[in-house]
Structure formats: structure tokens, C-alpha cells
Amino acid sequence: MITLPTGTRIWIIAGVTDMRCGFNGLASKVQNTLKDDPFSGHIFVFRGRSGKMVKILWADRDGLCLFAKRLERGRFVWPVTREGNRPVVYVAGGYSVATSKTDGTAWYTDIIHDKTSE
Numbered sequence: 001m002i003t004l005p006t007g008t009r010i011w012i013i014a015g016v017t018d019m020r021c022g023f024n025g026l027a028s029k030v031q032n033t034l035k036d037d038p039f040s041g042h043i044f045v046f047r048g049r050s051g052k053m054v055k056i057l058w059a060d061r062d063g064l065c066l067f068a069k070r071l072e073r074g075r076f077v078w079p080v081t082r083e084g085n086r087p088v089v090y091v092a093g094g095y096s097v098a099t100s101k102t103d104g105t106a107w108y109t110d111i112i113h114d115k116t117s118e
Contacts, residue, residue: 004043005041007041008041008042008043009042009043010042010043010045011034011036011042011043011044011045012045012078012079013029013034013044013045013046013047014078014079016047016048016049017029017046017047017048017055018048019046019048019049019053019055021046021055022066023057023064023066026038026044026046026055026057026066027057027064029046030044030057038057038059038064039059039064040059041058041059041060042058043056043057043058044056044057044058047076047078050075051075051076051077051078052070052071052074052075052076053068053069053070053071053076054068054069054076055067055068056068056069
């Protein structure tokens, strides 16, 4: 089990990210686009175009960690900001990594695409 240090923030990166990016590409996006330090200890969550995959970049005291999750069915629901196209959304306290929910809302939808109707 990974324990997050006190004060760790989780940043949801609004918009679409190229999921071919690895450590260097995502760290560069944090530095250049978000003007933040990828080694700050905060968590940065990126979503792919189809919504089926997220990548999570996090630095602990030993270096960068990159986690990926790909859904076999459905897609991740991504927040939309009211202030326009803000690059990040801070997830306030109350986020449960174990249940992947905030305030009772699931972070993925179970969408089954019926190819016979095309």
C-alpha cells in the first residue's frame, strides 16, 4: 500500500493528453504547461483522448513514479471547469483512492458500445 505524505495535492489535468508520453513527456508538461515542479510530491493525473486510460505522475523521495490504468469497458469521467479552459483542477479533500470516488460520484462510466447498431 502506498501512503501519501500529509499535504499531498491531487491535480486533475483538464483536457486530453497523449498517452504515448512517459516519464519525461509528462514531467515536461507539468513544468512547461502547468508551471509546476513534477518533483513537488503532488500527484498529477492525465487522461487520454478516448477516456479509457489515465496516467498518474508522482515523485517520492527516491524519484518519479508513473502509474497507468486502462479500462476494458467504459471510460473515465473528466471534470469540466466553469472558468473556461483551465489546465488543472485541484481535487479537494475527501478523495478516496481506494474507492475512486469523490462526493459519491464514480470516476468512470460503464458504457457498452454496440457495434451491431452501426
